Amino acid sequence: MxxxxxxxxxxxxxxxxxxxxxxxxxxxxxxxxxxxxxxxxxxxxxxxxxxxxxxxxxxxxxxxxxxxxxxxxxxxxxxxxxxxxxxxxxxxxxxxxxxxxxxxxxxxxxxxxxxxxxxxxxxxxxxxxxxxxxxxxxxxxxxxxxxxxxxxxxxxxxxxxxxxxxxxxxxxxxxRELRSETKQEMPSFYPVLALGGTFDHLHPGHKILLSMGAWITSRKIIVGVTDDEMLQKKANKDVMEKLPVRMERVRTFLRFFKPSLEFEIVPLNDVYGPTGWDPNIQALVVSKETLEGARSGMLLLWVMETGLFTLVSKVAAHRASHSLPPLRQFVIDVISSTSSCLDHADAEWLKNNKLSSTYIREWIVEKERGKE
Known part of the structure; x- marks a missing residue:
């Protein structure tokens, strides 16, 4: 070497x-x-x-x-x-x-x-x-x-x-000063964590979400990928990647980022996904927009672009009624265009140039039209 x-x-x-x-x-x-x-x-x-x-x-x-x-x-x-x-x-x-x-x-x-x-x-x-x-x-x-x-x-x-x-x-x-490790308020890792999204044309927003989920996971990460049938109303759905492609790209990226983990990539075709039955899940990753939506009593359970909303109390009640432990939430904040974590120039760019699969599909369609 x-x-x-x-x-x-x-x-x-x-x-x-x-x-x-x-x-x-x-x-x-x-x-x-x-x-x-x-x-x-x-x-x-x-x-x-x-x-x-x-x-x-x-x-x-x-x-x-x-x-x-x-x-x-x-x-x-x-x-x-x-x-x-x-x-x-x-x-x-x-x-x-x-x-x-x-x-x-x-x-x-x-x-x-x-x-x-x-x-x-x-x-x-x-x-x-x-x-x-x-x-x-x-x-x-x-x-x-x-x-x-x-x-x-x-x-x-x-x-x-x-x-x-x-x-x-x-x-x-x-x-930035690091927080003291002498009196930790929580474990450094959670053994099993879940998150979800459409993950169409995997882009940096998706990768930040997946990376942060893997970052705090020690054993297994479960990712729900929205089923094709639930995405029929998406704009430019004709250029959307099929479910097997999206699932494999998620798996490939996670293996590249943190190969020591076990990966369970599953189709998401209902509100709960594995959080509705898996007792081993200890944590969820949610977005800033999720918590802002929670002020009106709503919570985006499966993060990012899924568009699947459910009441916080409903999720908690469902897990409690099935003797499932409560879930710790971690918030993805910085990919919001209003985030204070970005400087003005980057926040303005993010606001005007959506970091989204919708934008990427629009770009692909425009490119195809230009070839005609």
């Missing part, structure tokens, strides 16, 4: 005009969970120079094995390292981080009319082995000038051609 801190020096380049490639990696390290504004220029350059798939990998000691996390000897390095953060207690900070990175990349792709470009963001600790699969089918590796990544990189990455991109200003980096 190559040195933990530097790749093959013969491959290092700092071009004035990066070429365009099909598939690219962007590797960067983080010292805090503050919004990494300094990565903005590098993310923009990498997204501009990529046609099909961009994978952004963020390395940090904060993502090391967390308190209460099982020790997977197959994926961890041998040398001792510090423990990572509590996944549940730093929920807000991590979703803010993911959203910033996804928005920068997708905003650039959209501006370049590459709406279908596949963008993935991975979080990796400094105590993890970097799998060889990560570098396969990659044409180029982007790095940030002056950045050092203290983990060994496999030959599938270290032997690739490197392009170093300039970093932005770190003076205004928004660092």
């Amino acid at each position: 190559s040195s933990p801190t530097s790749p093959n020096t013969t491959n290092q380049q700092f071009p004035t005009s990066p070429e365009t490639v099909d598939n690219a990696l962007l590797l960067a390290s983080l010292s805090s969970l503050g919004t990494p504004q300094f990565l903005g220029p590098a993310i923009t350059s990498a997204a501009t120079s990529t046609r099909s798939k961009l994978v952004i990998v963020l390395f940090s000691r904060l993502f090391n094995r967390a308190p209460g996390e099982a020790d997977d000897n197959h994926s961890r390095l041998d040398f001792p390292s510090s423990r990572g953060i509590s996944h549940t207690e730093q929920w807000d900070d991590v979703q803010r981080l993911l959203t910033f990175v996804y928005v920068q990349a997708f905003k650039t792709a959209q501006q370049k009319d590459k709406v279908l470009m596949d963008i993935d963001v991975l979080l990796r600790g400094l105590d993890e082995n970097v799998p060889e699969e990560l570098g396969r089918n990659t044409d180029i590796v982007f790095r940030v000038s002056g950045d050092s990544i203290a983990v060994p990189l496999p030959p599938t990455i270290s032997d690739k051609r490197y392009v170093y991109l300039p970093a932005g200003d770190r003076l205004h980096e928004n660092s």
